[in-house]
Amino acid sequence: MLLEKMWGGLLGLAAGDALGVPVEFLPRMELKRHPVTDMRGWGTHDQPPGTWSDDTGMALASLDSLAGGFDPENMMRCFARWRKGAYWPYGEAFDVGAATDQAISRFSSGVPALLCGGRGERDNGNGSLMRMLPIACYLYLRQGTPVFRNGSALVVIQASALTHAHPRAQVACLIYVGVVCALLAGRGIRSAMQEGVLDAVSACLDTELEPELEHYALLADTDAFCALPTAAIPSSGYVVDTLQAALYCLGNARSFSDCVLAAVNLGEDTDTVAAVAGSLAGIAWGERGIPAAWRMLLPRRGDMEQLLRAFYCRNITKK
Numbered sequence: 001m002l003l004e005k006m007w008g009g010l011l012g013l014a015a016g017d018a019l020g021v022p023v024e025f026l027p028r029m030e031l032k033r034h035p036v037t038d039m040r041g042w043g044t045h046d047q048p049p050g051t052w053s054d055d056t057g058m059a060l061a062s063l064d065s066l067a068g069g070f071d072p073e074n075m076m077r078c079f080a081r082w083r084k085g086a087y088w089p090y091g092e093a094f095d096v097g098a099a100t101d102q103a104i105s106r107f108s109s110g111v112p113a114l115l116c117g118g119r120g121e122r123d124n125g126n127g128s129l130m131r132m133l134p135i136a137c138y139l140y141l142r143q144g145t146p147v148f149r150n151g152s153a154l155v156v157i158q159a160s161a162l163t164h165a166h167p168r169a170q171v172a173c174l175i176y177v178g179v180v181c182a183l184l185a186g187r188g189i190r191s192a193m194q195e196g197v198l199d200a201v202s203a204c205l206d207t208e209l210e211p212e213l214e215h216y217a218l219l220a221d222t223d224a225f226c227a228l229p230t231a232a233i234p235s236s237g238y239v240v241d242t243l244q245a246a247l248y249c250l251g252n253a254r255s256f257s258d259c260v261l262a263a264v265n266l267g268e269d270t271d272t273v274a275a276v277a278g279s280l281a282g283i284a285w286g287e288r289g290i291p292a293a294w295r296m297l298l299p300r301r302g303d304m305e306q307l308l309r310a311f312y313c314r315n316i317t318k319k
């Protein structure tokens with residue numbers, strides 16, 4: 001049952017990612033005129049329908065690494081392999097974020113993994129948030145919910161720091177992991193959002209992350225947040241925007257496709273917003289909630305399943 005939820009999350013991540021890839025960077029106005037309603041392909045990166053990108057690939061690299069437990073140096077080695085073409089649909093990298101690229105270059109030149117991520121205010125892109133699903137699954141297997149007991153917040157903070165070490169990006173990852181774990185525990189969507197946010201907030205209190213919470217103030221009341229007009233929800237690659245846009249689509253969705261199509265059609269960083277939203281919706285609605293026609297188009301489904309199974313078997317027994 002738990003493995004099925006995680007599989008739904010991983011497929012949902014890839015499906016959301018793939019729906020967004022052909023229209024990445026398109027403005028919201030343009031997508032209002034020609035909304036995405038199905039897997040399109042081509043477009044921005046000229047890839048065939050179903051092609052997922054860095055969001056899914058880095059999650060797969062993380063999953064592979066986490067089969068041996070959380071080891072920052074090993075995870076960075078997997079990211080360096082990913083940068084060279086491993087964990088991509090067709091063995092070739094086509095969309096690598098600048099902050100992530102710089103962090104991997106630092107690692108390759110000998111910098112310790114935990115010191116590789118950028119720490120500046122401008123390093124707050126969504127590049128660590130987009131790959132957090134495996135970290136959340138790993139912590140849920142060890143910890144259950146509420147997740148941030150006994151130092152598990154530190155795993156999230158360090159996992160983000162590999163590429164994104166600013167506390168604002170780390171808070172986004174904590175909130176996301178909190179929501180994933182509440183969904184894995186079987187909570188309904190709005191309760192999972194509320195519980196996950198509160199759990200993350202309490203993990204931040206009295207730490208250096210606390211001052212960053214003000215950037216996420218809108219999320220404090222889930223129902224009020226979901227009732228905001230869409231115009232109040234930006235969908236750029238800024239980590240605060242991406243997290244909030246994904247949660248907004250999740251909180252207002254009636255089905256998996258409803259959620260990811262709403263996310264894609266917000267425009268801007270379409271693939272990552274939809275990947276983050278899709279990972280959450282995939283847990284909530286499961287594999288069967290994802291249209292079969294979309295699932296069939298996703299490349300390397302067999303490899304994805306194998307990586308998840310290996311990760312799950314290695315970590316479930318270590319509880």
Ligand SMILES: [Mg+2]
Binds near residue numbers: 095272
């Ligand atoms: Mg991408």
